Amino acid sequence: MSPSSSSIHARGLVKRFESFTAVDGIDVDVRAGEAFGFLGPNGAGKSSTMRMIGCVSPPSEGVLEILGMDPRRDGPAIRARLGVCPQLDNLDAELTVRENLTTYARFFGIPRKVARARADELLEFVQLTERAGSLVDPLSGGMKRRLTIARALVNEPDIVLLDEPTTGLDPQARHLVWERLFRLKQQGVTLVLTTHYMDEAEQLCDRLVVMDGGRIVAEGSPRSLIEQFSTREVVELRFATDDQGSYADKLAGLADRIEVLPDRILLYVADGDEALAEVGRRSLEPASALVRRSSLEDVFLHLTGRTLVD
């Protein structure tokens, strides 16, 4: 892909903090209008990458172009066209919900009248119109996150950066956020998000990269990654013992691949029901058994040998 046709173009991008290398030479191309994900556990280098893209953290090495511009030179011009939703909400506690939007719009030089109209539109969009006059503090976590998302949209950005948009939210609040983000995607906004939730990546991302230890270990669409690095189905078995591993031998030959976790054993197979029946035939009696479709979680486990959320 040529640099000019991509929203974000990175080659050999490195971020170093003194002796520690957070991002260790990654290549990324994000196309306009797509939803692109950085997937990985805590400390994989996702947030550092996002801060570099957000032009608040200068790259240590490598090429980085955002909307065809160089962050080192054109920081303010690029930021004028970005919307940023940070991992921790940094809303202004001294302002009301609506003022948070209008004041933020002024930082972009948007005229007051336009700012007010846009604030009302966005409050409608994130379903906070009723709370417009309230201070930020009494809002729930989900409401705060939605307000932060609205704030990121106040300048009608070309690219919206979302750093772990639903971390710390309850399931209902997560679904509401996903639904709003999905609508944004339909409107043609480029979404770049980090997450360590597999379901989030599968729901929202057209394409993603899996990061581990500052490097990209795999790249593709959620579906293609699952096909490439996992089987169609997974059987999860829990045995009533402190040592799940003692059952691993007895399961030998039953699956393409077996993963022993501290609390359960995973069997990677094409046909889950068939495998489960075989477990029964070997008269092993797991305390619980579950057949499910393979997910990105399994891809990650396969690629790094570790689970994502400890």
Next chain:
Amino acid sequence: MAYVLEYHLVHYRRTWRASVLSTFVLPLLTLVGFGVGVGGYVDGGIDGVPYLEWVVPGLIASTAVQTAIGESTWPVLSYFEWLKVYFAQAAAPLRTSAILGGHLAFMMFRVLLSVVAFALVAAIFGALASPWAVAVLPIGVLTGFAVAAPVTAYSASVSTDSYLAILMRFAVLPMSLFSGVFFPVETLHPVLRAVAYALPLWHGVDLSRSATLGLNPGWQGLGQLLYLLLWCAAGWFLALRRFRRRLVV
């Protein structure tokens, strides 16, 4: 109550270094700046007493009040609103009066420290004329309690620290400046003088002054003592009521 005091003392053991400066250095600066500096321009002193000797007892009582107020404002608000220390203590088998009493006891410990520090500095400067000056220690603690208790009640009633800033600016600072610390209240307008008499600081200043100058406070002194006790008692009951309302639900 002893357990609560212990909690505050343990906590203080980790943070006392930060307060050394304000406990020792600030008195020294005030003494030099006002007592010696400004005093040098006051010819003949006040009522035959050199200005330095006259101003020192006032500064001691004022320090007691400053420390008491410092400890009964932000810490109390934060223990209710931010750190929730009181709620944690209330969850333990402690009576509300013990939670309040323990914290006030700690405040008085801090007041005593600051009064001792100031008195030591003053003694080095030869600004204490009489052995009766030792009496400034209990007088300082009494005056400290007389302001700490009602201020604790106030801090327990407000929700943001803007109200504490208002208290400092509109009540504490005027009281410190017009309670006979720097110049005799007799030269004040009668209305302002009446206000000074009504507030606790002037009584603490006057009693301390009698002590360091070795004067007999007489019946007026007894009256002042009782008046300060009245502030202590009223403040205690107000604070206890506020604490009960917030901690016992």
Next chain:
Amino acid sequence: MPRLASFEGAGRRSASVTERNVAALGSAYWLVMLSGLLEPVLYLFSIGIGVGKLIGDITLPGGEVVAYAAFVAPAMLASSAMSGALAETTFNFFGKMKFMRLYDGMLATPIRPIEIALGELTWAMIRGAIYSAAFLVIMVLMDLTTPLRALAAFPATVLTGFAFGAVGMATATLIRTWQEFDLIGSAQFALFLFSGTFVPAAAYPEAVRWLVELSPLYRAVDLVRAVTTGTVGVVQVLDVLYLLALTALGLTVAGRRMSSMLCK
């Protein structure tokens, strides 16, 4: 559709930071601001008038004799310009940066660190200028200076505010914990006591006197006092240059430190 977000103009961007502070003014905050004006007035009445009765008149370095209140008043004015600027730029600035993470949000917009510094400083100056103007009116009403001299003293107080505001902001970027504010408070108190505020610098022993003469608050007091008592001379040019240099130094350090702290 035309793009509404323009990104030129550092001045415009700084102004939007100031604007945010105006929007954040709550009802209680107005009272706090009002009380900020009260403080120097109370000192003026207590020390200037109350202690002034014990002292009488005082002789200025040039030999002019003025009432003690007229001597103390300009010093209170300069110190309140200092403490107002420091309160806004140290305590509040640190809180916004570390505690509220306000600037992280701002930096995601076209605003640059130095523009935040300028915007915050402008805000501190607006606040300080209101205090100073009100205090000067009180001085005129109390016959401690003339209206013309008060008018001339106003820019001097604004310069004082700028110098201390810039230094305060630089200090705030160097601070790590809230405890260190005790240190700043103590340093501020020492400046307040010993900057020729209550007694002339000549009252101190020779060695201390030089220290006093070098202190930034002393230079500010010297400048404001010379203007309000009508005794301006060559020394005041030095005062102005000193305060200008301090402003430039403070702003440079603050802008650099903020870039390296917030844009890691």
